[in-house]
Amino acid sequence: MGQGLTAEKGESTITIAVIGAGTMGAGIAVSAACAGMEVLVVEPQAEARARAHAANAKSLGRLLVNQEEIASAERRITYLETLDQAAAAELYIEAVPEELALKRAVFADLERCAPPAAVLATNTSSLSVTEIAQAMSAPERVVGIHFFNPAAVMRLVEVVRGKLSSRASVERAVEFVERLGKTAVVVSDTPGFVVNRVARPYYLEALRAIDAGAADAQTIDAVLEGLGFKMGPCRLMDLIGLDINLATTRSIYHATGLERLRPSPLQERMVAEGRLGRKSSRGFYEYDRQG
Amino acid sequence: MTGKDSVLLVGRGALAEDLGGAARDAGYRVLRIDDLRGIEREAPAAAIAIEACVTDHYRKQEVLTALGNALMPQAMVLVDALPATVAECASWLGQPRQCVGYGVLGRLRAQHIVEIARGSRTAEGAVERAKEFFTDLGIETRSVGDWPGLIGGRTIATLANEAAWAVTNGVASAADVDRAMQLGTNYPRGPLAWAQEIGIDRILTILENLRRHDGEAYAPAPLWLELAARHSEARIGVNGE
Numbered sequence: 376m377g378q379g380l381t382a383e384k385g386e387s388t389i390t391i392a393v394i395g396a397g398t399m400g401a402g403i404a405v406s407a408a409c410a411g412m413e414v415l416v417v418e419p420q421a422e423a424r425a426r427a428h429a430a431n432a433k434s435l436g437r438l439l440v441n442q443e444e445i446a447s448a449e450r451r452i453t454y455l456e457t458l459d460q461a462a463a464a465e466l467y468i469e470a471v472p473e474e475l476a477l478k479r480a481v482f483a484d485l486e487r488c489a490p491p492a493a494v495l496a497t498n499t500s501s502l503s504v505t506e507i508a509q510a511m512s513a514p515e516r517v518v519g520i521h522f523f524n525p526a527a528v529m530r531l532v533e534v535v536r537g538k539l540s541s542r543a544s545v546e547r548a549v550e551f552v553e554r555l556g557k558t559a560v561v562v563s564d565t566p567g568f569v570v571n572r573v574a575r576p577y578y579l580e581a582l583r584a585i586d587a588g589a590a591d592a593q594t595i596d597a598v599l600e601g602l603g604f605k606m607g608p609c610r611l612m613d614l615i616g617l618d619i620n621l622a623t624t625r626s627i628y629h630a631t632g633l634e635r636l637r638p639s640p641l642q643e644r645m646v647a648e649g650r651l652g653r654k655s656s657r658g659f660y661e662y663d664r665q666g
Numbered sequence: 667m668t669g670k671d672s673v674l675l676v677g678r679g680a681l682a683e684d685l686g687g688a689a690r691d692a693g694y695r696v697l698r699i700d701d702l703r704g705i706e707r708e709a710p711a712a713a714i715a716i717e718a719c720v721t722d723h724y725r726k727q728e729v730l731t732a733l734g735n736a737l738m739p740q741a742m743v744l745v746d747a748l749p750a751t752v753a754e755c756a757s758w759l760g761q762p763r764q765c766v767g768y769g770v771l772g773r774l775r776a777q778h779i780v781e782i783a784r785g786s787r788t789a790e791g792a793v794e795r796a797k798e799f800f801t802d803l804g805i806e807t808r809s810v811g812d813w814p815g816l817i818g819g820r821t822i823a824t825l826a827n828e829a830a831w832a833v834t835n836g837v838a839s840a841a842d843v844d845r846a847m848q849l850g851t852n853y854p855r856g857p858l859a860w861a862q863e864i865g866i867d868r869i870l871t872i873l874e875n876l877r878r879h880d881g882e883a884y885a886p887a888p889l890w891l892e893l894a895a896r897h898s899e900a901r902i903g904v905n906g907e
Binding site for chain 1: 771776777778779781806808809810811812813817818820821822824825827828829832835836837838842843845846847849850851852853854855857881882883884
């Protein structure tokens with residue numbers, strides 16, 4: 376797990392900035408700090424800043440073994456209130472909530488505050504990188520760097536080539552991902568990119584089979600785990616959260632209009648009834664309150 | 667039951683080979699044939715018949731019709747339920763009560779669980795005998811309804827098809843799509859490599875089955891036709907033709 380997360384000797388230290396200290400932003404900051412980078416976390420809300428600080432200290436303790444390493448990685452992360460204070464990074468990664476207007480506002484600020492040579496990246500999973508960058512005067516600097524949750528652990532990162540992204544920006548994003556010790560896959564700017572889109576049938580076909588009365592959740596999970604999947608689709612949806620899973624399907628369906636990706640009425644009903652999976656103690660399966 | 671039943675296995679390729687081998691290892695008397703006259707001759711002695719035509723739809727209809735005419739009425743018939751529904755197979759067979767679907771995707775040894783599908787008119791006794799047969803072979807079973815492609819076949823075929831659409835639409839290369847799915851979702855194999863391992867013609871047969879029953883949304887992505895064409899060219903090359 377910790378493989379490749381330590382700094383490679385001899386490479387110059389780089390500074391990155393992460394905008395937004397939610398789950399994803401915090402995870403990205405930890406990944407970069409483990410790889411020896413200087414990290415500036417920009418989060419206007421004091422409470423969210425404090426929460427991220429505590430969460431990051433905890434995950435660094437889990438990811439790194441040596442006390443000295445943990446302390447120095449922690450020192451490499453600086454928590455800031457405004458973007459003006461983070462004016463000296465080479466790469467900026469926006470990780471604010473998935474709202475187009477909010478993200479566009481961040482990128483307008485970035486264009487004002489960041490050095491002209493810096494690459495500007497969005498961690499969006501459901502919006503178009505091209506649309507986010509459209510209103511900027513230099514949209515070629517913008518790329519997508521899509522991490523998977525938990526960001527500090529998952530090895531894959533999708534580097535999204537927007538319609539306006541320059542080749543140099545994409546190359547620098549790939550280089551950054553490789554310096555994290557992760558694998559970059561370059562994808563074009565299409566709804567759901569590769570992973571979220573290609574994974575849809577895994578969930579949708581399970582939901583359709585249950586809705587049609589062809590099989591129950593236990594049977595479906597057993598059959599697919601028997602084929603080698605680590606977790607059957609129903610257990611996996613319970614873990615992810617049915618509401619989160621449905622939101623991903625909805626956003627890809629609305630952006631593509633593809634009939635085969637149409638959200639499942641069964642899942643809509645379960646979400647409406649509050650059967651969200653583990654977090655509500657009830658999804659396809661029942662869970663103890665204690666978790 | 668005194669001694670093991672006689673099994674008449676109709677089909678060719680890895681599926682028939684695997685099922686025949688496993689049944690023989692479990693002590694069944696297995697007769698494997700691949701011609702219609704052989705069916706007429708051998709069927710009356712069989713207590714179990716297994717159809718394993720895999721991809722050839724017209725062949726499957728011919729074989730099931732011949733089996734229906736030649737088998738004893740009490741013989742149980744296992745039909746490959748990935749390319750066609752149990753209801754379709756039962757209509758060709760003409761003996762719906764004895765018709766039980768099974769689903770094996772790829773090699774039998776790689777599969778820990780075999781799906782057993784009942785049609786609307788399948789007798790309970792026939793389902794029980796089908797389960798017993800696979801249990802005898804050391805393979806777990808799970809009962810499912812008559813659902814096009816069953817659970818495993820349908821899932822793998824639609825995942826592979828979505829991966830193929832992603833390549834066709836230029837989202838990423840085939841190798842990158844597979845790598846992304848393995849690292850990003852922990853799938854045991856990339857969907858495209860997995861499909862190739864199972865056999866692209868097999869995946870296409872499942873998708874055509876889904877399309878026939880559930881509509882155009884399941885149409886195979888154009889990438890498959892390219893791959894299938896390249897595959898048959900390669901085969902011609904190997905044979906030196």
